[in-house]
Amino acid sequence: MTETLRFTLNGKPVSIELDSSRMLLWVLRYDLGLTGTKYGCGEGLCGACTVIVDGKAERSCVLEMKAVAGKTVTTIEGLAKNGELHPLQKAFVEHDSLQCGYCTPGMIMNAYGLLLENPHPSRSEIIGHMDGNLCRCGAHQRIVQAIESAAKQAEGGTR
Amino acid sequence: MKPEYAGQASVYEDHLKLDFSEVTPAGSSLALDRRRFLQLLGGGIIVSFTVPGSLEAQEGERRRGFGQQLPQDFNAFLRIGEDGRVSAFTGKVEYGQGIITSMPQILAEELDVALDSVDMVMGDTDLCPWDMGTFGTMSTRIFGPALRAAAAEARVVLIELAAEQLQAPKERLKTRAGAVYDEAGQKRLSYAELAKGQKILRHVKGVAPKAQPEDTLIGKSVLRKDAAAKVTGQAKYSGDIKVPGLLHARILRPPVHGAKLIHADTSGARAIEGVQIIEEGDLIAVLHPLPDVAERALAKIQAQFDRPAPSVDDKTIFDHLLKVAPQGQTVAQGGNLDEGRKAARHLLDETYLNSYVSHAPIETHSALARIDGNKLTLWASTQTPFALKEAAASLLGFPAQNVRVITPFIGGAFGGKSNNQQAMEAVKLAKLAGKPVQVVWTRAEEFFYDTFRPAAIVKIQAGTNEEGLITFWDYGVYWAGERGAPQFYNIPNHRTVSYGSGWGSTPGSHPFATGPWRAPGNNTNTYARESQIDMLAEKAGMDPVEFRLKNLTDVRMLRVLRAAAEKFGWSPAKAPSKRGFGVACGTDAGAYVAHMAEVAVDKNTGNIVVKRVVCVQEMGLCVNPEGARLQLEGGITMGLGYALSEEVRFNGGEILHSNFDTYAIPHFSWLPQIETVILDAKDSPFQGGGEPPIICMGAVIANAVFDATGARLLQLPMTPERVKEALFKPRS
Numbered sequence: 067m068t069e070t071l072r073f074t075l076n077g078k079p080v081s082i083e084l085d086s087s088r089m090l091l092w093v094l095r096y097d098l099g100l101t102g103t104k105y106g107c108g109e110g111l112c113g114a115c116t117v118i119v120d121g122k123a124e125r126s127c128v129l130e131m132k133a134v135a136g137k138t139v140t141t142i143e144g145l146a147k148n149g150e151l152h153p154l155q156k157a158f159v160e161h162d163s164l165q166c167g168y169c170t171p172g173m174i175m176n177a178y179g180l181l182l183e184n185p186h187p188s189r190s191e192i193i194g195h196m197d198g199n200l201c202r203c204g205a206h207q208r209i210v211q212a213i214e215s216a217a218k219q220a221e222g223g224t225r
Numbered sequence: 226m227k228p229e230y231a232g233q234a235s236v237y238e239d240h241l242k243l244d245f246s247e248v249t250p251a252g253s254s255l256a257l258d259r260r261r262f263l264q265l266l267g268g269g270i271i272v273s274f275t276v277p278g279s280l281e282a283q284e285g286e287r288r289r290g291f292g293q294q295l296p297q298d299f300n301a302f303l304r305i306g307e308d309g310r311v312s313a314f315t316g317k318v319e320y321g322q323g324i325i326t327s328m329p330q331i332l333a334e335e336l337d338v339a340l341d342s343v344d345m346v347m348g349d350t351d352l353c354p355w356d357m358g359t360f361g362t363m364s365t366r367i368f369g370p371a372l373r374a375a376a377a378e379a380r381v382v383l384i385e386l387a388a389e390q391l392q393a394p395k396e397r398l399k400t401r402a403g404a405v406y407d408e409a410g411q412k413r414l415s416y417a418e419l420a421k422g423q424k425i426l427r428h429v430k431g432v433a434p435k436a437q438p439e440d441t442l443i444g445k446s447v448l449r450k451d452a453a454a455k456v457t458g459q460a461k462y463s464g465d466i467k468v469p470g471l472l473h474a475r476i477l478r479p480p481v482h483g484a485k486l487i488h489a490d491t492s493g494a495r496a497i498e499g500v501q502i503i504e505e506g507d508l509i510a511v512l513h514p515l516p517d518v519a520e521r522a523l524a525k526i527q528a529q530f531d532r533p534a535p536s537v538d539d540k541t542i543f544d545h546l547l548k549v550a551p552q553g554q555t556v557a558q559g560g561n562l563d564e565g566r567k568a569a570r571h572l573l574d575e576t577y578l579n580s581y582v583s584h585a586p587i588e589t590h591s592a593l594a595r596i597d598g599n600k601l602t603l604w605a606s607t608q609t610p611f612a613l614k615e616a617a618a619s620l621l622g623f624p625a626q627n628v629r630v631i632t633p634f635i636g637g638a639f640g641g642k643s644n645n646q647q648a649m650e651a652v653k654l655a656k657l658a659g660k661p662v663q664v665v666w667t668r669a670e671e672f673f674y675d676t677f678r679p680a681a682i683v684k685i686q687a688g689t690n691e692e693g694l695i696t697f698w699d700y701g702v703y704w705a706g707e708r709g710a711p712q713f714y715n716i717p718n719h720r721t722v723s724y725g726s727g728w729g730s731t732p733g734s735h736p737f738a739t740g741p742w743r744a745p746g747n748n749t750n751t752y753a754r755e756s757q758i759d760m761l762a763e764k765a766g767m768d769p770v771e772f773r774l775k776n777l778t779d780v781r782m783l784r785v786l787r788a789a790a791e792k793f794g795w796s797p798a799k800a801p802s803k804r805g806f807g808v809a810c811g812t813d814a815g816a817y818v819a820h821m822a823e824v825a826v827d828k829n830t831g832n833i834v835v836k837r838v839v840c841v842q843e844m845g846l847c848v849n850p851e852g853a854r855l856q857l858e859g860g861i862t863m864g865l866g867y868a869l870s871e872e873v874r875f876n877g878g879e880i881l882h883s884n885f886d887t888y889a890i891p892h893f894s895w896l897p898q899i900e901t902v903i904l905d906a907k908d909s910p911f912q913g914g915g916e917p918p919i920i921c922m923g924a925v926i927a928n929a930v931f932d933a934t935g936a937r938l939l940q941l942p943m944t945p946e947r948v949k950e951a952l953f954k955p956r957s
Contacts, residue, residue, distance in 0.1 A: 092517040096473075101465035102458015104636075106587045107668040111885040114587055142458035155456040162448055162855050166321030167455030168588040168636025174456060196893045200885060202587050202637045203321045204862030206896050208855065 071135050075100075076144025086132035090124075091115045093131055094141060102142035102171045106200070113199030116172040116179070117141045123179025142171035145178065153219050154178055157212035165203035173199050177213045186217055266304060269420045270382050273302040273354075274375040274429040301354055301368070303332065303375050305383070309403055309417030311336060311343045313372060316356025316611055317364050318348035319451065320635035320642070322856065322915045324364045326450045327848040331369055334442035335376030335434055336383075337400040338416065348607075348632030350614045358609035360640060360741065365848060366815055369911045377432045386419045437907075444907060446851030451634070461633045463591035463606045464665045471593070471661045472501065473516035474654050475523040477509040478670060482737045482878030484530040493525030503657045510654055512662065520667075535877020537736055542680050543578050546725075549734050550703045553722035557711035565697020565718030569688025571764035577685075577753040578940040579705065579923075581735075581873035582678040582742060582866075583882075585890055588636020589671040590647035594654070595661035596621070601628045605648040606635045613645045617652045639863075640741035644676055669883035676740025677873055679727065681705035683753035693765035695776050702750055704734070709747030709813060709920060712754055714776045736878050743860075744916035747813050748867060748923060752941055755809035755924030759800065759931065768797035769808050769928065781817045781843055785904060786810055789819035789841040792902055800932040805836075807929025809921035814913025816844040820861075820921035822897070824929040826936075828952055831945030833869060833930060835897040840921075843904040845912035850903050857901040857918040864922025865891045872942050 072081045094100045103126055106114030110125035117126045118140040145152045154174050164170045180187055180195040192213050303313045311332055319325040329343035346352050387405035388395045391412050399406050404415040454460035491502050494511050500522045501512040513519040537545045592605040607613050610630040618625040647664045655662040682703040690696050698719040702710050706727020727746040728739055762772035770790050777783050810819040823837040838861050847853050870889040874881040882888040927938045936951035
């Protein structure tokens with residue numbers, strides 16, 4: 067059933083008419099044109115589609131739009147501010163924490179969700195939080211290093 | 226036309242202005258002449274070159290009438306534009322291996338320009354000369370030296386031009402920072418000034434590369450050039466491309482391989498607004514402007530299939546494959562096996578099994594096809610854009626030059642994106658629908674249509690004498706292929722036979738498609754060989770590293786093995802020492818690797834924890850050490866999967882996995898402490914880098930498990946069940 071739904075996306079208000087049982091991933095990618103959030107498995111098993119909803123990392127491929135109404139959503143496109151990369155993005159670049167790069171937006175958003183909740187996570191907390199995000203190229207070691215490095219910066223890298 | 230993707234925006238914006246497809250009249254496969262080629266490319270200095278071994282294949286393609294528009298006597302070129310920027314045009318593609326960074330390093334060094342003034346134009350069949358595909362760790366090894374020679378040639382051209390304009394002898398001129406200098410006359414001409422108004426086309430004649438200065442860029446660690454695009458979500462993959470009027474396709478799939486469609490009722494799907502149904506023979510697809518709506522409509526189709534009775538499953542497959550194996554090909558032999566057997570004090574006869582393994586890239590197969598009149602543009606995640614171009618042209622009955630394949634970033638490939646099935650589906654549907662169509666496989670489709678690494682069997686008979694020297698080696702590999710099969714130990718009497726190809730399948734062999742998987746064949750062969758070597762060491766009563774050193778004379782292998790022992794801190798002990806230490810070594814793509822690992826085994830659960838892995842690689846002259854280390858870490862991490870958990874479960878043509886919950890690839894929590902060393906080999910040619918570090922992972926863990934527990938795992942993956950079974954099996 068089509069209804070009008072409002073939420074905040076990357077700092078801007080969005081009003082959209084749609085079937086609210088649709089998943090956020092597809093709405094982001096195809097209705098709103100933000101393709102940085104990736105499809106990997108469609109069942110919340112790989113983390114490629116991770117976004118932040120009201121301060122928490124969520125799998126957008128299994129998140130119905132009705133659960134997003136009135137909330138604040140941040141995607142990978144909304145992380146850099148005024149043209150400056152977020153400390154996590156910078157750390158991923160500086161540690162070469164990616165290869166094919168397809169899982170990268172989900173990795174960064176999931177790590178961002180961790181730092182929002184826990185600005186100074188231990189290595190084992192990082193690994194525990196990231197465990198459901200899959201990378202096939204095997205950049206894991208450097209992803210952990212990048213998150214550790216971003217977390218060491220002021221305010222846990224969350225700004 | 227404005228490009229619809231911005232994968233490497235700054236690079237493509239410029240080059241997309243060149244539309245080669247407008248040049249040749251439809252129906253003609255004539256190559257462009259050089260004059261016309263230069264006009265199209267704009268001004269500047271162009272040096273064309275040939276990548277060794279690939280022009281023969283290109284010639285074959287031309288004879289079959291699939292020639293394309295660019296001149297055909299070379300298969301890559303570089304251009305110094307009138308703005309002084311340097312571009313390399315190649316059919317190679319980037320799927321994470323990092324040539325988008327390392328190739329510009331080679332160019333920048335040889336041409337004395339800043340790294341950020343070099344662009345790569347990759348995998349676009351209109352802009353790049355023909356290339357057979359990106360696989361086999363060939364990019365740096367084969368393409369690198371050719372690119373370097375072309376850059377050397379371009380530098381000569383620049384100096385010649387400068388000598389003329391500055392009225393100075395060539396010998397006096399030097400290149401630095403994108404300019405030619407006449408130090409005596411205190412004059413300077415930038416490459417932009419030199420290239421301005423020029424239309425020079427040279428083919429490489431074989432100028433020697435310049436001597437490498439102390440601060441050479443080749444061998445210096447450089448961060449990935451594509452990182453900024455990838456961390457901001459701006460990097461475009463095939464599924465991210467959009468064109469006006471685009472429809473997303475979801476295709477009705479059979480439940481098992483070999484099933485035949487009997488009947489389908491599409492009325493439920495048709496009732497959904499905006500849905501277009503395509504029915505053409507066995508092909509039934511739902512099209513809609515939104516992929517999730519197409520998915521919901523597909524679920525409403527009621528279909529009946531005739532399922533073939535399953536013949537083999539994941540347990541009976543090995544007997545089946547042995548039964549149907551073709552005649553063997555001897556790939557290496559020497560000495561006399563009978564004499565070797567007679568000289569042996571200890572004999573060892575073992576059989577090793579490997580399961581089917583999935584590629585499982587996180588980006589599923591994706592493609593977008595758009596037909597405009599008699600032209601096709603195709604964006605696809607593919608390792609073989611030129612093969613796809615040919616296949617798509619033949620499907621539509623278009624002349625090949627009317628087909629353009631564009632390869633955006635690829636989200637992982639590992640050998641699994643060479644078949645192009647998804648792209649051909651997009652082409653067929655775009656034709657039938659009369660609209661542009663995007664096909665992005667679901668994870669279930671990805672697991673179903675993957676060209677799996679073939680299940681394989683290795684049988685080895687070998688023996689040692691009193692002194693711990695291997696006297697004979699009789700090796701047979703079934704279905705993995707010969708890569709990595711010939712052994713490199715100093716064994717006087719040996720034979721290596723390969724039964725069945727490593728990919729493709731002959732009818733009646735594999736129940737589904739198989740294909741190359743990162744270092745194809747070598748994971749299987751190295752696992753078997755290095756396990757056998759460890760068992761021989763045990764029989765000889767020797768430490769496994771000492772035993773290897775005693776049986777090796779190959780200096781490159783001795784060097785990596787010693788370096789690994791030093792880095793790891795290996796102290797000699799006869800296995801099982803209870804320490805959980807393992808060693809394995811191998812060769813691949815011209816590189817030498819040695820791995821050492823430490824594991825802990827929970828005897829109650831059978832669970833293996835890999836605590837530490839050391840990998841030493843000698844890969845000749847290494848262009849970007851940090852980029853190469855990233856490949857080593859990637860190989861080690863990915864290799865944990867085929868060693869510990871990855872196994873395609875199936876019953877006949879039914880694949881029993883549709884997602885990552887039942888097919889487990891490595892997770893963060895599996896991560897061992899990884900230490901990598903790249904040995905200095907500056908005076909050697911470039912060798913492979915991305916595939917060698919994965920080949921030892923099965924054996925190094927199996928050997929460490931033996932050292933920890935005394936249990937020998939003869940089948941990969943080493944699942945907890947198999948570990949427990951091995952622990953309780955009485956030792957012979």
